[in-house]
Amino acid sequence: KNEVEQSPQNLTAQEGEFITINCSYSVGISALHWLQQHPGGGIVSLFMLSSGKKKHGRLIATINIQEKHSSLHITASHPRDSAVYICAEAPGAQKLVFGQGTRLTINP
Amino acid sequence: NAGVTQTPKFQVLKTGQSMTLQCAQDMNHNSMYWYRQDPGMGLRLIYYSASEGTTDKGEVPNGYNVSRLNKREFSLRLESAAPSQTSVYFCASSEAQPFRGYTFGSGTRLTVV
Numbered sequence: 001k002n003e004v005e006q007s008p009q010n011l012t013a014q015e016g017e018f019i020t021i022n023c024s025y026s027v028g029i030s031a032l033h034w035l036q037q038h039p040g041g042g043i044v045s046l047f048m049l050s051s052g053k054k055k056h057g058r059l060i061a062t063i064n065i066q067e068k069h070s071s072l073h074i075t076a077s078h079p080r081d082s083a084v085y086i087c088a089e090a091p092g093a094q095k096l097v098f099g100q101g102t103r104l105t106i107n108p
Numbered sequence: 109n110a111g112v113t114q115t116p117k118f119q120v121l122k123t124g125q126s127m128t129l130q131c132a133q134d135m136n137h138n139s140m141y142w143y144r145q146d147p148g149m150g151l152r153l154i155y156y157s158a159s160e161g162t163t164d165k166g167e168v169p170n171g172y173n174v175s176r177l178n179k180r181e182f183s184l185r186l187e188s189a190a191p192s193q194t195s196v197y198f199c200a201s202s203e204a205q206p207f208r209g210y211t212f213g214s215g216t217r218l219t220v221v
Contacts, residue, residue, distance in 0.1 A: 004150065009148075030207075031207075031209075033209050035209075041196065041214065041215045041217075042212070042214050042215070043198065043212040043215075044212070045209045045210070045211075048208055048209050086150070086151070088150075088151075088209075090207065090209075094139055094158065094202065094204060094207045095141070095153060095156060095166075096151075096209070096210060097150075098143075098150035098151040098152075099150050100148060100149055100150045101150065
């Protein structure tokens with residue numbers, strides 16, 4: 001059974017702090033996805049990666065295929081980064097299997 | 109610029125009532141999906157449609173039916189709503205190949221009382 005585990009489940013930090021959210025998965029995958037769910041509920045894709053590292057603005061996603069582990073980092077965090085961050089694995093059948101999400105709150 | 113459109117955004121049903129959640133995409137995607145999201149749990153797949161004319165069960169299909177009306181539209185029907193179906197429902201679509209992830213609708217918050 002595909003399982004995706006995220007940690008922590010909840011994270012509160014002060015503006016400016018460096019944020020790390022972790023994701024572990026159980027089976028071989030074709031890609032690992034990171035998504036952001038805004039407080040209003042909408043879900044948008046942030047990254048899709050199958051190796052190495054990707055960067056977009058202050059967000060960085062890394063993956064270690066051998067260890068079946070991925071991290072999402074946010075540098076210089078800002079209150080507008082407050083959201084639920086979700087990782088999902090794509091085991092190869094055009095369907096995503098989702099983690100339970102990490103609720104991030106950045107206080108000013 | 110519509111992407112994936114879901115209707116309605118909110119709905120309250122009484123136990124035993126039926127309703128259909130509508131989903132339409134304008135990105136010419138082949139694959140469409142219905143997920144439910146419950147507190148403390150990840151998004152769980154209810155049904156999906158890999159292409160027009162095909163549908164398959166996901167992880168939690170009981171109590172639901174779907175129709176892939178055409179390439180654009182994929183509807184989810186609750187025949188006899190139960191309180192356990194209180195949830196937020198998301199429709200999504202994707203290209204089949206290459207698979208680059210989903211485009212999500214804005215969600216439907218359903219409460220069954």
